[in-house]
Amino acid sequence: MEMAQSLERYLRSMDVAFSIHPHEMETSLSKLCSEMGIGPEQTAVPIVLRTQKQAFLMAVVPLDHSLDLDRLSGLLRREFLYLDEAEVSAWFLDSEPGAEPPIAEPYELPCIVDRSLFEQPRVFMRAGSHRALISMDNANLQRLYQAYPKAVISNPSVLPLSDEPLNRTDPTSIIAIYNALDNLDRLPSIPVLAMQLLEQASSEQTTAAELASTIEMDPSVTAQVMRYAGSPYFGYRGNLDSVQDAITRVLGFELVSNIALAIASSKAFNVPQEGPLGMRAFWKHALYTAVLAQSLAKKINRPQTLNPPRAYLCGLLHNIGVLLSGHLFPQEFRLLNHEMERYPQRSLSDIEQNLVITGDVQRFIRLGHDHLGGYLLEKWRLPQAVSTCAYYHHDAEYVGEHAEYVMLIQLCNRLLAQRKIGDLGRTELHAVQTGGLISDADAFSVLEKVMAMCPELDNLADNMAA
Template sequence: MAVAARLARFFARKGISFTEWPIDQVINLDAAVIASGQPQDDFIRATLLIDIKGVVMAVHRFDSALDMDAVQQLTGRRLQPLTARQGNRLFADCDPGFQPPMGGAYDIPVLVDEDVLGCSRALMTSGNDHTLIELDGGALRLALAGARGGHLVIRGQGDGERDVLTLEEVANKLQKLYRLPPMPALALKILKLTANTEATARELAELIEFDPSLTAQIMRYARSALFNYPGQINSVQEAVTRVLGFDRVAHIALGIASVRAFDVPRHGMLGMDSFWRHSLYCAFLCQRIASYCNEDKGLAYLCGLLHNFGLLLVGHLFPSEFEDLNTLREANPEASMHSLEQQVFGAGHGQEVLAVGHGAIGGILHRLWQLPDPVVKAAGMHQQSGYHGEHEHYVLMVQLANGLLKERGIGDEFNPDDVPALARLLGLDDNAISAIGTSIDDVAAELDALAVSLSS
């Protein structure tokens, strides 16, 4: 069925007509909006909230953010966002993350932002990952009859000119102006498998073995001197169970499969050869640092591996400008990467949105692809020194790893970071930093060989 069962019954009971919009299968609502080709401000979405009294649905425009102070003022309740898992349980007939903004179909009280009630038409998820639905203004208001209306979202600060784009504005502009690549199908399957806490090594191995190239890369990785496994490795399942472990195999496979979304030249300081070398070293170091910080080593590895995807996206979308950026990078090793990106993309050619830097752009892509929040944050903030906030340790681990790598001439910029300050923020002493640095030298030859094999 193209529309979730309870939603279809709700529309039939109310006598509400709607139009279906089939789209390619996507991973989340952000991707669905992009796939539709329709303006973002025509879409509405649901945000689920909860307190001791129960669950409430807030319906607002897709390109707006809830003002929790305004919600509290309207309801007199201190509501908090529902977790994804709780939301999926309430909408059992929907694909995860595709809850339609029609709380009446699920016996959930609804708050609706006043802007939504004035819409002449609205597009929304139908409850699945391959269909949208459209309601005209009259049908929308009928569907939301009985909802409590009011001011729910953050409003602008007047008509004054603003020189700096927020990341939300950057995300909106990127999605409106450019066709961002979807996550490759194999990467999407791997990501979904890793989200299943009951997934087995056999299931992961079978998924990887459908792709001969990916199978060969995983086998080469498991047999490398990085792990010094004394026996024979004859299958991906053996690589998972005997040498690498489920998380490491899933993460490296996810990285390899995801890179296939981009068409980027191999050579140059920003080419695919350098990307893989930098990413593998950074992933290795982040995992080592995490062991000293009592953080999740697998998640730290993934943060390091994927933190530079913004560069690949820039190279994929703008090959000519990427070539210019590559040339500037090689000619100006003392300049910050961010300053060079502003020079290339902030010169009034209609691409100023990209001058925020490849880190922020990579974070936006990772959010679109629904990667774990620490991975999104590590990519988005790794260029921002002095970052304090959500998932701070994972951002700092990537920054510290990059600082240590710059001392060895690895990475996309060579101007130094304050390694001692980063180490202190992570609670690492000089002995720990020395040991981590030595570990790089011990595995350098193997990481270099793996990088060459992955980029070829």
């Protein structure tokens, strides 16, 4: 099949002249255009959207552009969400998945077209098959889209064009994405309180009173530290009247510093509370990972290479890239949330690599929440073990510096996946590999003790998310 039948019938009924360009089977449109000598600016692609009230829309943009959802929403005075792959395929029953044509009428969809396409003498597009493109000259393109509104609804991409999975071992691609991240005006700076806490934690001269005084500058962080210290998890039965009491009587300097640092850091992000990737789910995953990592580190008992308080902070912040993704790309984050809800058996990393979006945001999302988080924590100058765990907590082959912390966080994630906590999905519920850090029996024994504290940990996570 070179063309979807409904599309061919429609084009002929509209008297739109077009040419067919057969080719070998190829699912990557960017690669195909490169091989055929077709400019991405003269290649039209469809993006199917919906509103909360289930009104649908096809937006047609050039291959080398990113859809501007904010601008589109402003133009049409409604908020749009991306459709996932299954929802898109349901509209194009006679097309191969991923080869949907940017022509709305045969599929009874309303449509809006980016104006820049009409500057091209000839425009190419998919026609329902991965074995042929079609093209038409400007006059026929005008005839094809004459009934649809035209507007500037996209922006030129700044990253190298590719719709293939990102090669995360290619330093050229990664550096280009990091450079583009640096140029985003929404990239959050480290909160002032977090910076002050980092400075105090790095100084051996800082006293418990000075640390308490800094934390007490922020009432919400103070309240969270006090709730944490009063949790049944720590078993302290006396009265706690101040943060300094929490430090000296219950938690200790390093743990209080780490808890406050994580809570203060999370204030840099504006993300939804609910959903499998929302703030509540983030803190539940973070807190369980932190407590489990600290408990395992104590059991392993190698404080020179696995310091329990440092392991705790690695656990709290290893997934901070999820918050950064939600903060930078709220519309795409909604789609990620939707996909995680719809396909709980899939891992977040797998969904990120296959998300049906276009343009620069696709490249940022495919970089992965792990690399996004590691890059941000490195920019914020958090301890290297913490940023390394964020970078590599999905890389089972990592053998570099702080590898034991990385292995520990990976072990925590695999153990918690057994209890449906985290983002590994249900497909990874295989035998837990401890990496030689600890015996299987000891690992599961520690897990059982942590899970026995579920009510207390869930309550703490809810408070931290509030």
